[in-house]
Amino acid sequence: MKVPVLFLFLLMFLQVNAWKFFHKGRLNGGNIGCPGSKHPILNSPFVKTKWFTQRLDHFDTRNNKTWQQRYFVNNEYYQNGGPIFLMIGGEGEASDKWMTAGAWVDYAKKFKALLFQVEHRYYGQSHPTEDLCVKNLVYLSSEQALADLAYFVSKINNELQLTAKWIAFGGSYPGSLAAWLRMKYPHLIHGAVSSSGPLLAEVDFFDYFRVVDEALESNSEKCLANVKTAHDQVNLLTKHPLGLRKLDESFKLCDPLETLIKEPKHIANFWDTLANNFAGVVQYNKDNRIGKTAAGNITIDDLCGIMLNETIGIPFQRLAAINKLLLNATNQTCLDYNYDNMIKALRNTSWAGEGGRQWTYQTCTEFGFYQTSTYSPHVFGDKFPVDFYIQQCEDIFGSRFNASFLDDVVYRTNMMYGGLDIEVTNVVYIHGSIDPWHALGITETKDQDAPAIYIEGTAHCANMYPSDDSDPPQLNQARVEIENHIDKWLRL
Structure with a gap:
């Protein structure tokens, strides 16, 4: 297999500059609902x-x-x-x-x-x-x-x-x-x-990432450009075993990419997870919630600060730094992108969950709202199209919850309201x-x-x-x- 020259350069750059990222120490931080408010609640007798x-x-x-x-x-x-x-x-x-x-x-x-x-x-x-x-x-x-x-x-x-x-x-x-x-x-x-x-109910809600792109660009045009470059570099690294191992290491993946790379559903989930590192921060940027977690305090300024920081390394390494920031803020030891793990959790019919199965059901039977990679110029790649989400409906709830069914229920919702x-x-x-x-x-x-x-x-x-x-x-x-x-x- 012929290895592209750009790929070899990227690997060489990563090896030479790895110390800039892995020796900088822990980075300090600053998906549809409105969490609680910011100020402490009193134990009100009322x-x-x-x-x-x-x-x-x-x-x-x-x-x-x-x-x-x-x-x-x-x-x-x-x-x-x-x-x-x-x-x-x-x-x-x-x-x-x-x-x-x-x-x-x-x-x-x-x-x-x-x-x-x-x-x-x-x-x-x-x-x-x-x-x-x-x-x-x-x-x-x-x-x-x-x-x-x-x-x-x-x-x-x-x-x-x-x-x-x-x-x-x-x-x-x-x-x-x-x-x-x-x-x-x-x-x-x-x-x-x-x-x-x-x-407006919509199956393919590609405009979601249009607004995310615009929010990042409003902070800095260079920030948005670097985010796209970083994802392009990730895509390039997926083309070779050495690159896959570098992704495993840099993004602290729970499962080696090499074991799941041949199944599109896992790769789509990987790309979707990386994109949501940005989407979640943008959606709740600088709000006044109560009892914010560390992740809730991370802002667009923080993300762009990292993406513009050349001392961390090339854009790919800065993207990995953001991923590390979010993992630390959410107390995760590794990034779980395994599609089967996600589906297994959403198939749980007990009341033990926090509403993920219920809300997924509502999206599959009423709203769609799937935040896809359809929007061009594909800053976050193009690997999580609408079919990826429709497949989840079928895998979680049954084969009748397919594309035709979704089109019908979304049409009904808009007609009704x-x-x-x-x-x-x-x-x-x-x-x-x-x-x-x-x-x-x-x-x-x-x-x-x-x-x-x-x-x-x-x-x-x-x-x-x-x-x-x-x-x-x-x-x-x-x-x-x-x-x-x-x-x-x-x-x-």
Whole structure:
């Protein structure tokens, strides 16, 4: 086999300059949901955890099965006649941290609101069924979740004799639910604050990495160029056994590439994992979450600082340095890109997981949202196309969850909710310019009764977290605008 000259040069460069990376010591750091807020939560006596008897199937009158849904309530700021605020839970466990911190709490103080947060069915501790087998997951859908919320509001109104207006809040997928809840149940929900909500379902969400590219380029054009060069160099190293061993060593791979290189599914997962090192940082860049992990403190500035640091080595070595940074920050000893390991974990039908199986099911049956490598010029390579994700649906849930099925369910979702042509009033849509999910949301005002707020330089759900001295003025202004919209709705 003839070895390309460029490949030999790359290997020689790596051997000569390896000490620059491996002797620099530990690097110091600074995937769809909005985690908890930044500031410590007090053990508030006003916050209560409660359980609600919920219907299993809202659309089959013959099915009388029920289950216990968890929710939180905080009446600290409530005064008689005040509104009721509803925080919608999403694709993870609901957190009581939201009950005493976050922008919506500031609004509650101003408007003397009663606060509720309802956990999404099938996530956290809200278990409608015995397990997560495919037969039981049939009750997991956005339609059922919206009906859960409507049923909850109706029952709570009757139980507590409430007549005030309800305002819904949600970020990310719950941001979509907030808008859809107002659209489908306007007699129950008077207004909705939809933060970072993707309203358009799309199988091949290639625009995700377009926005990631733009975010890196806005930091430095050279940063983005070096990221592409680094991935090109990784691709070159995969062409030869010596290069494969160098990748194993540099990226601390759990399984040697040489043993899995012939199976496209493993290689696709490898490339997808490398790309997500950047995607996760960009999506949550400089947000104000509570209890951030080390990984949560890593920013675009940190990534580009490494990619521009020539003392580390050539771009490939800098990419390896970023991978090492993320491994250390997430307490991983090696990078597990083994496709079979991932599928095995997602096939687990017990409640032991953190929602990965459930959310994957929703993407396979409603939304798609697959963040592929389709977008050109393929800064992160072109090795994780949409077929890679569709195959996961089939491997996890069965052969009927194929490409044709996905096209049908995504079409149905957009038909049912309207996609970006949704017609609804008393909703405000908020998006950040560096949040990749804004590509599937409403970022320009088309209807004054459903305005959009587009915040330059902010990330996913940034407006939901408590204000901080480091917040840019445009983020502070957005929070004021949201408050003004709520005030307007409550006066209607």
